[in-house]
Amino acid sequence: MTATTEINNIISEENLVYKKTDVLLDNEMHYCPGCTHGVIHKVIAEVIEEMDIQDKTIGVSPVGCSVLAYNYLDIDWQQAAHGRAPALATATARLMPEKYVFTYQGDGDLASIGCAEIIHACNRGENIVVVFVNNAIYGMTGGQMAPTTLENQVTATSPYGRDCASTGAPMKISEMVSLLPGTRFVTRQSAETAGAVRKLKKAIRKGFENTREKKGLSFIEIVGTCSSGWKLSPTQSNEWMKENMFPYYPLGTLKDE
Amino acid sequence: MAKFKGAIVVDTEKCKGCGLCVVSCPTAVIELARGVNGKGYHYAHMANPDACIGCSSCGLVCPDTVITVYRAKAS
Amino acid sequence: MGDVRLMKGNEVIAEAAIRCGCDGYFGYPITPQSEIMETLMIRKPEDETGMVVLQAESEVAAINMVYGGASCGKKVMTSSSSPGISLKAEGITYLAGAELPALIVNIVRGGPGLGTIQPAQSDYFQAVKGGGHGDYKLIVLAPASVQEMNDFVDLGFELSFKYLNPAMILSDGVIGQMMEKVELSDYKPRWTDEEIEKISGSWATNGKKAGGERNISTSLDLDSAKQEVFNHKLQAKYRAMEENDVRFEKIACDDADYLFVAYGSSARICQKSVELAREKGIKVGLLRPITLFPYPTKQIQEMLGQVKGILSVEMSAGQMVEDVRLAVEGKVPVEHFGRYGGIIPTPEEVVEALEEKILGK
Numbered sequence A: 001m002t003a004t005t006e007i008n009n010i011i012s013e014e015n016l017v018y019k020k021t022d023v024l025l026d027n028e029m030h031y032c033p034g035c036t037h038g039v040i041h042k043v044i045a046e047v048i049e050e051m052d053i054q055d056k057t058i059g060v061s062p063v064g065c066s067v068l069a070y071n072y073l074d075i076d077w078q079q080a081a082h083g084r085a086p087a088l089a090t091a092t093a094r095l096m097p098e099k100y101v102f103t104y105q106g107d108g109d110l111a112s113i114g115c116a117e118i119i120h121a122c123n124r125g126e127n128i129v130v131v132f133v134n135n136a137i138y139g140m141t142g143g144q145m146a147p148t149t150l151e152n153q154v155t156a157t158s159p160y161g162r163d164c165a166s167t168g169a170p171m172k173i174s175e176m177v178s179l180l181p182g183t184r185f186v187t188r189q190s191a192e193t194a195g196a197v198r199k200l201k202k203a204i205r206k207g208f209e210n211t212r213e214k215k216g217l218s219f220i221e222i223v224g225t226c227s228s229g230w231k232l233s234p235t236q237s238n239e240w241m242k243e244n245m246f247p248y249y250p251l252g253t254l255k256d257e
Numbered sequence B: 001m002a003k004f005k006g007a008i009v010v011d012t013e014k015c016k017g018c019g020l021c022v023v024s025c026p027t028a029v030i031e032l033a034r035g036v037n038g039k040g041y042h043y044a045h046m047a048n049p050d051a052c053i054g055c056s057s058c059g060l061v062c063p064d065t066v067i068t069v070y071r072a073k074a075s
Numbered sequence C: 001m002g003d004v005r006l007m008k009g010n011e012v013i014a015e016a017a018i019r020c021g022c023d024g025y026f027g028y029p030i031t032p033q034s035e036i037m038e039t040l041m042i043r044k045p046e047d048e049t050g051m052v053v054l055q056a057e058s059e060v061a062a063i064n065m066v067y068g069g070a071s072c073g074k075k076v077m078t079s080s081s082s083p084g085i086s087l088k089a090e091g092i093t094y095l096a097g098a099e100l101p102a103l104i105v106n107i108v109r110g111g112p113g114l115g116t117i118q119p120a121q122s123d124y125f126q127a128v129k130g131g132g133h134g135d136y137k138l139i140v141l142a143p144a145s146v147q148e149m150n151d152f153v154d155l156g157f158e159l160s161f162k163y164l165n166p167a168m169i170l171s172d173g174v175i176g177q178m179m180e181k182v183e184l185s186d187y188k189p190r191w192t193d194e195e196i197e198k199i200s201g202s203w204a205t206n207g208k209k210a211g212g213e214r215n216i217s218t219s220l221d222l223d224s225a226k227q228e229v230f231n232h233k234l235q236a237k238y239r240a241m242e243e244n245d246v247r248f249e250k251i252a253c254d255d256a257d258y259l260f261v262a263y264g265s266s267a268r269i270c271q272k273s274v275e276l277a278r279e280k281g282i283k284v285g286l287l288r289p290i291t292l293f294p295y296p297t298k299q300i301q302e303m304l305g306q307v308k309g310i311l312s313v314e315m316s317a318g319q320m321v322e323d324v325r326l327a328v329e330g331k332v333p334v335e336h337f338g339r340y341g342g343i344i345p346t347p348e349e350v351v352e353a354l355e356e357k358i359l360g361k
C-alpha cells in the first residue's frame, strides 16, 4: 500500500477525531495569523455544542479586536459599548434567568474603560461567565499600552517601555476579583498548547455549568498573544508570553467555590 | 511502531500560515508550504505524513480551526 | 373612575412603570429624581409582577443595563437628572444605533456642570438635538402634570416599540416633586415569552431558535455604504414620527393675536399668564408642544396668518426658541423669555416679557 492510499483510507468519517464544531460559523476570522482570540472562540463554541445550549446562550461582545465575535459563533449576540459588556450581561441574565450569558472582553475593554462595570458585576455575583482575554496590549487600535502591559514592555504609547513609576503597575485583575465574595470561580488559563487548550475548555465548561447551577459569576482570564501588537511572529509570541507573561500572571485557579 | 495512524486535512485556502500547528505537533508532521494560498499565506501541510499519530494537537491550537484530524488503529 | 390618588410626579413614574408591565428598571441616585427608584424599592415589584429593579454602580452602567435588557425584547427603563443623562449619552446613542426600544426619564435640574438641584429646562438641546454622537433622534415627551407623568410612561413604551427607538420623558423638578391628583392606569401584565416572540422575535436576542435565524443587537457596520443605507433608514423613521406622532395642546388660541410657546412646567405658568394677559385685554394663546421631537412645527406655522408675535417661554437661556424660529422662518417676531439656573418665572414676569418683547415692537 502506498503512503497516499493509506492516508486516504484513514481520512474517513469513522476515523474522525477532530473537526470544527457547527457552532462556529464558516466565516473567515478577521484576526491576525496566530491570534489567541480564534482559539478561545473555538473553545467556547465547542462547550456550547457539548452542553447543547446554543439556543439558550447569549454572548456580549466588547469593543476591541473581538468586536465582531458575533460573526463567528452561531448564537444570539449583543454588541456592547467599550467596557460595558458586564452591564448588558447583568440585565440580560436577570431578565432571562434561564439563559446562559457570557461576556467576551479584552484587557483594554475590561481592565481599563470597563473597570467599574466588571468590578460591580463581580461584586454582585451576577450569574454570568466572563471571558477575559489578556494580551497585555490594545490590539485593535494599533498596539497601545493596556493596564495589563508589563513593566518595560514597549507599546505605541510606551515607546520607551512601560514606566510603572508613572503609569502604575500591570493590573492583576483575576487576583482583584477573586477577593470579591460575588465571584465563585476565578481562573487564569492560556491557549498556546494542546494541553492548555484542553484545560481552558474544562474551565469554560465549568463556567457555563456554574451558570446552570445559578452559582454566580465565573471569571476566566486567558493570557494570550497579540503578535501584531507585540511585533513578533506567532510562534515567537508564544515564547515571549511564556517567558514574560506567565511569571507575572501565573496560570491556575484562584478560586473555586 | 505507533499504535495509531493519523492524518490531517488542512483547509489550505483558509489557513493563515501562522505556524502554531507546526510547533504543536509532537511528531513533526506539519510544515508550512513553500507555495502560498490565494491570500498569500504559506499554508500548513503534512510534510511527514507517516509520523502522524492523530493526536489532534494541531487541530486544537489552530486559531482558525481549519484542521480536521482522523485517526485509525495501526494495521 | 380608576385608582385616583394624590401623588408626587416622581412616585407616579415608578407606579406607572409597574402598572404598564415594565420588565426592568436600572438607575443611579441623583436629585431631584431619586424618589423614582426609592418608590420602586419600597413597592418591591419583583414580588408583585416580576419586574427587576436594580441600583447600578453608575448612570453609565444603568443605561447599558437598559441596552442589554432592551436587546432581549423586554420593556426596560432608567431615570436620572441632567448630569446623569450626560453620562448616559453613550448608551442612548447605542440604543438609537441598534434600534432598541427603551424609556429614559430626565427630571431636569439647572446646569451646566453640577449646577443646582433646582428645576430647569436647559436640557432641551441635549434631548432633542442629540446629546450623544451621530445622527439620531429620541422620541421626547414633555409632561406638564402629574397625570401626564403617569400617562407618558405607557405612551413612551408604546412609541418606542412602535418605532424601535428610545423615548425620553423630559420633565423637571417642578413636576417631579409636585403633589397632584392623578388617576393611575390599570395594571397590564408583563409580556410573556410568547408575546415577546410575537412582538420582537425578529430582533430580540433571547436565544437562537433551533432552525431559525439568530439575532444580533449591534450598532456597528464597518462598511460605509451599508452605514449610509442604515442612516437613510433611520432618517425615514424620524420623518415618519414627524408625520404621524406629533402631539401638542392649544389653549385659548382661537382668537389669539399673540402666542406663547412653552412646554412642561413653563406651559403651566404660561396658562396662568394667558389669563392675566387677557384680563389686561391682550389676546394671547398658548401652544404647548407635548412631543418635543417630533416637534409641532406645522402647528406653529398654521398660527402664522393669525398671530403677530410669538414668545417662547422656557426655563433656559433659550433653546426651544430656535425650533420656533425655524418654524416661523422670520414671518413674525419670535422672542425668548426665560429664567434659569433653577429659578422659576412667575406668570406676571411672563406677561411683562410679552408686553416688552413682543407688544413693544
Ligand SMILES: Cc1ncc(C[n+]2csc(CCOP(=O)(O)OP(=O)(O)O)c2C)c(N)n1
Pocket: A063, A064, A065, A066, A082, A105, A106, A107, A108, A109, A110, A133, A135, A137, A138, A139, A140, A141, A146, A226
Ligand atoms: C469609548 C471608546 N473609547 C475608545 C475606543 C477605541 N478603542 C477601540 S478598541 C480599544 C482597545 C481594545 O483593546 P483590548 O480591549 O485590549 O482588546 P484587543 O483589541 O487587544 O483584543 C480602544 C481603545 C472606542 N471604540 N470607544
Ligand code: SF4
Pocket: A030, A031, A032, A034, A035, A036, A037, A065, A135, A139, A140, A225, A226, A227, A228, A229
Ligand atoms: S491585533 Fe492582536 S489581538 Fe487583534 S487580531 Fe491581531 S493579533 Fe489578535
Ligand code: SF4
Pocket: A034, B010, B014, B015, B016, B017, B018, B019, B020, B021, B022, B043, B044, B061, B062, B063, B064, B065, B066, B067
Ligand atoms: S495553526 Fe491553522 S492557521 Fe496556523 S498554520 Fe496551522 S493550519 Fe494554518
